[in-house]
Amino acid sequence: MTDPSDPPTASQLAEPKPEETRGIPSLGAGGGDRTAAVIRSVISNIPIVGQALAEVITEIVPNQRIERVEKYLLYLSEEIDSLRIANVDAAMKKPENVDLIEDGAYQAVRALSDERKRYLARAVAQGIRSDEKDKLNEKRVLVLIGDLDDGDLLLLDAFASRNKGREKFAKLRPAQPTINNQDPLVRERWGLYQASIDRLTRLSLLNKHVDLDSKTKLPSFDTFTGEPKGNLEVTALGRLVLNRAGLTDPNNV
Numbered sequence: 586m587t588d589p590s591d592p593p594t595a596s597q598l599a600e601p602k603p604e605e606t607r608g609i610p611s612l613g614a615g616g617g618d619r620t621a622a623v624i625r626s627v628i629s630n631i632p633i634v635g636q637a638l639a640e641v642i643t644e645i646v647p648n649q650r651i652e653r654v655e656k657y658l659l660y661l662s663e664e665i666d667s668l669r670i671a672n673v674d675a676a677m678k679k680p681e682n683v684d685l686i687e688d689g690a691y692q693a694v695r696a697l698s699d700e701r702k703r704y705l706a707r708a709v710a711q712g713i714r715s716d717e718k719d720k721l722n723e724k725r726v727l728v729l730i731g732d733l734d735d736g737d738l739l740l741l742d743a744f745a746s747r748n749k750g751r752e753k754f755a756k757l758r759p760a761q762p763t764i765n766n767q768d769p770l771v772r773e774r775w776g777l778y779q780a781s782i783d784r785l786t787r788l789s790l791l792n793k794h795v796d797l798d799s800k801t802k803l804p805s806f807d808t809f810t811g812e813p814k815g816n817l818e819v820t821a822l823g824r825l826v827l828n829r830a831g832l833t834d835p836n837n838v
Contacts, residue, residue, distance in 0.1 A: 654690045654693040654694060657702040657706055658690075660703050660705075660706035660707075661689065661706040661710060664706045670714050676713055677713070681720045682712070682713045682720075685712045685720075685724060685727065686709055686713075688724065688727055688728075689709040692727075692730075692731045693705055703831065704738065704830040704832075705727070707830055708723070708726060708830060711723065712724065712727065712829075723829075727829075729788060733784070733826075737781050738830060739753070740782070741819060742827055742832045744817055744819045745832075745833055757778075758778065759774040759777075759778050761775055785823070788822075790819065790823035791820065791823060792818055792820050793813075794815050794816050794818060795813045795815040
């Protein structure tokens with residue numbers, strides 16, 4: 586028997602305390618195997634899907650700094666739980682679903698916001714629930730989300746919003762440079778805004794309907810930018826991406 590007054594041994598100090606496994610633990614860089622053990626303990630304690638997810642994580646990221654994806658994993662468990670996927674234990678271990686979880690984890694390492702981690706978790710959970718024939722498409726959607734930053738997604742959501750679109754645009758759309766206003770900061774912000782629109786258009790998430798001159802039946806051009814005038818609309822693919830990120834009503838896809 587050990588004396589309670591004796592100082593703790595090294596092995597006792599290394600053993601996770603119960604309170605460390607009740608929520609998101611505070612993990613430092615380079616936690617190694619102990620970090621992996623703690624996060625697997627956290628995940629396995631989540632009802633319904635926790636144990637299955639913990640087994641998957643053990644296989645795909647056993648010795649890496651997985652503290653960077655701990656919130657993503659917790660969000661993923663919540664999303665899978667909310668979808669009530671049939672035979673979840675078996676579904677979690679299918680190679681194509683493990684691949685989705687792994688892709689989401691790699692993106693989560695670069696995610697700077699909790700919102701981004703939540704977007705990834707929702708997309709992966711939807712992919713796990715999808716039919717076998719749709720797995721590749723769900724993986725493509727996850728890749729598209731990875732190509733967009735948070736601002737791109739919010740801008741795409743603003744274009745897709747009907748009633749609240751103006752309110753959202755008011756927060757996202759910067760002041761446009763004019764002939765009388767050539768302030769460098771204004772031009773830079775407008776340039777970044779246009780770059781976001783160009784990226785969404787290039788990825789076929791937005792589509793521009795060009796206005797035609799009523800007399801000549803030719804495109805009308807903006808005198809300042811030189812670009813054709815027209816309206817931007819969200820494509821079906823754009824609505825699918827928003828849906829998978831949890832930003833739109835699934836009935837509108």
